[in-house]
Amino acid sequence: MVLKKITHLLFFVCIFTIFASCKQEKYNTTRVDASLVSIDRSIKEDTSITAFITPFKTAVDKEMDSVLAYAPTSISKNDSRYNTAIGNMMADAVFELVNPVFKARTGYTFNAVILNHGGIRAPLNKGDVTTGTAYELMPFENEVVVVELSGFQMKELFQYLAKGKAHPISNLQVILGEDGSLKKGLIQGHEIIDNETYFIATSDYLQKGGDNMTFLSKPVSLLTLDYKIRNVLIDYFKKYDTIAPVRDNRFIKE
């Protein structure tokens, strides 16, 4: 009798095991709930994470807060029309600091620089100029590229600038007539010659069609320099003690 019971039990255990091992239990979703959890001050920080981050944070803050130069006044991209002190500084910094790199690579110097007004992401505030300032001005990773443009493409560039936005330029001069039309477009003081080509430094963002600067999209030749615009600014701030660029007559309306 007892033996029979055990056999019975074993039988059921076996059956159960067979089912459990071949599994393939199928499931259907019967209910779905959803919520959005905000991560805010009501949630305590996990101390193991905070402790892990701290040494990195200290190093980053130290670097970001390191003073590179001094700005006697605050300047912003909305200070003036056509050309601004901050835009002139950025374009001139590219001309001054990137040209030696380009020359070392190619044997040539580039003729001029064009950046975009929208690419100036913050004002330069009066006081200490730090590495962090360069990150604020240029948070993106864009880098300098040099395009070789035909005379025709250069004329398109001037027509584009004639629309009147204060895009940062260096070694270009744009004069608009009283009616706002393009009166004069000069590169390093010279008129554009149709069958000449020109080397223009710009950002990879604009070269790839950013801000509709389509005259940069199909250059005669293109060289990327692995020099980020932010690093150009950092190097510029390291080079000069005082950062006090000015508005000038590189882009004016009569």
Place this chain on the structure above:
Amino acid sequence: MKRRHFIKQTAAAGSLIGLGGIAMSTTSLVPKKHITILHTNDVHSHIEPFAANDPKYANQGGVARRLTLINSVRKENPNVLLLDAGDIFQGTPYFNFYGGELEFKLMSMLGYDAATIGNHDFDNGVGGLAQQMPHASFELLSANYDFTNTIMEGLTKSYRVFVKDGIRIGVFGIGIQLEGLVNKRQFKETKHLDPIELTDDMTRILKEEEACDLIICLSHLGYDYSNKERISDLKLAAATKDIDLIIGGHTHTFLDKPTITQNKEGNIVLVNQVGWGGIHVGRVDFHLDPIKGTEHTSTFYNI
């Protein structure tokens, strides 16, 4: 205000039909299951909370707080899957200084199960991404980036099946077209394959070969575009089948609840995205019942 949706599902217990009554009696022994999905997208190196003077998100976000939240959810339900939809990198100096090492290490400490690849995760090139892979204890999933002949070759998977409390959850990754978004010098020989075609492959494998109970797509395509030709999460949801949840990214879309939409067979797909910068975590709870015989069950979307 809560919208309540009752959706009839026609899914039958295919593999158990032949077992008839025995299946009935065994399933009654199987308890109900509860799977919690937690997800982020486009965290963009926001390791610390946003600064107190941030005009929009002052004092919000932060990885240390995120872990506290995740731990509290895990305490409530151990069957949690923690996922990210890409653009882990770029946005604070932490990325510029450490190249993504911190982001990957922290995600590993938080116990992320899987993430997909966003366009900004290529910002230091395929090489820069490959360099950080040793710091990731989670899976990097991408079904439609073909990394053949790049340094990333073999470092990602198309999909992964996670088993939580006996529930098989298939997760796969879908990435955005790189041309025009990322410099060719960064993505090198990486090929971007058609999102819909590869999703069809993934859902077939996960449904038929892997017998998954839930299928989740981690997508960096973007939620929706005014150009309706452009592939997006909503388009992907409508053009495919068998996906339960698309966790999206790229467009930094703040959805306060998942969008309920239909796939090409008329079944429900949820599409979710929780902004960016780690200021929110999305949570979706799936409650599953064992299928009894050929019984039709319905799903209650309490969303």
